[in-house]
Amino acid sequence: MTDSDSFSPATFSLAGRVAVVTGGARGIGARVAAVLAEAGATVIVADIDYTGAQRTAAAFVEGGLAAHAVCVDVSDESSVMAFCVNLVSEHGTPWLLVNNAGLQDREVLFKETVAQWDRINAVNARGAFLMTRELGQAMAIAGGGGRIVNIASNVLRGSLIKGEAAYAASKGALLALSSVSAFELSEHAITVNTILPGSVFTPGSMGSRGPQLEGPALRQAPFGLVDGRQIGTAVLFFALPISRGITNQALAVDAGFSIS
Incomplete structure (x- = not known):
């Protein structure tokens, strides 16, 4: 057993490491960013909503945590590409990329447009894909390994x-991207894993547009x-250095939906 494998509070620390969270201004992204910052990471709150990203990052800094807001x-x-060059x-x-940015608007199949x-x-x-390509390459060039975590959805398991x-198709593509990325990046000591969230109360989910809610995801x-x-x-868990042997895995965080 090496020193890095020994159990201690440092086992669960990301101190000295930079973590990027896309869609980090609010909702799931902001909550993920908070946990990572509390674990010691310098969190890059990356979002197209720069004002929201600034507000979230400022709240972390006021609490004594390390965070920066970036528009992308x-x-x-x-x-x-510009974001990644400037970031490095x-x-x-x-050390960590969390691909969380996402849209949730809905339309029934027969009415779905190509534009939607x-x-x-x-x-x-x-x-x-773009974030993984650019930052995955940066991690590989740096040679220190890294972690990529993709936030897909429990729609892929029937929710x-x-x-x-x-x-659902976009999240299925994300899960497939995780698998291919895990394979290709393993030679650079970069792991790639996926999280499948169940129903989460967020501004994005509550503000999503579409038909009346109907389906198995509504069950308690x-x-x-x-x-x-x-x-x-x-x-x-996936981001910790000690989790280096865990890659190409999908973890459902679904409040027990699968047994309901």
């Missing part, structure tokens, strides 16, 4: 409501709604 549109290649230049190569499909997939799938064709899970900090705890 994950669906835009030039925005992602100003803060160093990140493309809008959701551009953020949920292409955005994660469905009507109107989720584009959303044994532990009710999922809290964003529970998702953050799962992210932290």
Whole structure:
């Protein structure tokens, strides 16, 4: 057993490491970012909503934590590339990337337009691909290993409501991206894992547009709604240096939906 394998409070620390959370201004992203900051990471709150990202990062700093707000549109290649270059230049190569940014608007299958499909997939799938490509490469060049955690959805395990064709497809693409990325990045000591959140009360979920809610996802899970900090705890588990042997895994944080 090496010193790094010994159990101590430091086992659960990300002190001295940079963590990037996309869509970190609010909702799940903000809760994940909070857990990582509390674990000692310098958190980059990355969001297209720069004002919201600044507000979230400022709240962390006021609490004695380390955080910075950065504006990025994950669906835009030039925005992602500029973000990643500036990030490495100003803060160093990140240890952790959390691909959390996502859209949740719904439309029933027969009425779904190509524009609606493309809008959701551009953020949920292409955005994660671009961030993984750029920061995964930066981690590989730095040579210190790293962690990537993708926030997909428990829709992939049956937690469905009507109107989720584009959303579910984008999250399925994200899960597939995780698998391929885990394979290709393993030679660089970079792990890639996926979290499948169940129903979470967030501004994004409550403000999503679409048909009337109907489907199995509405049934009451044994532990009710999922809290964003529970998702953050799962992210932290995958992000720890001691978790280096865990890759290409999908963990449902669903309040027991699968047994309901």
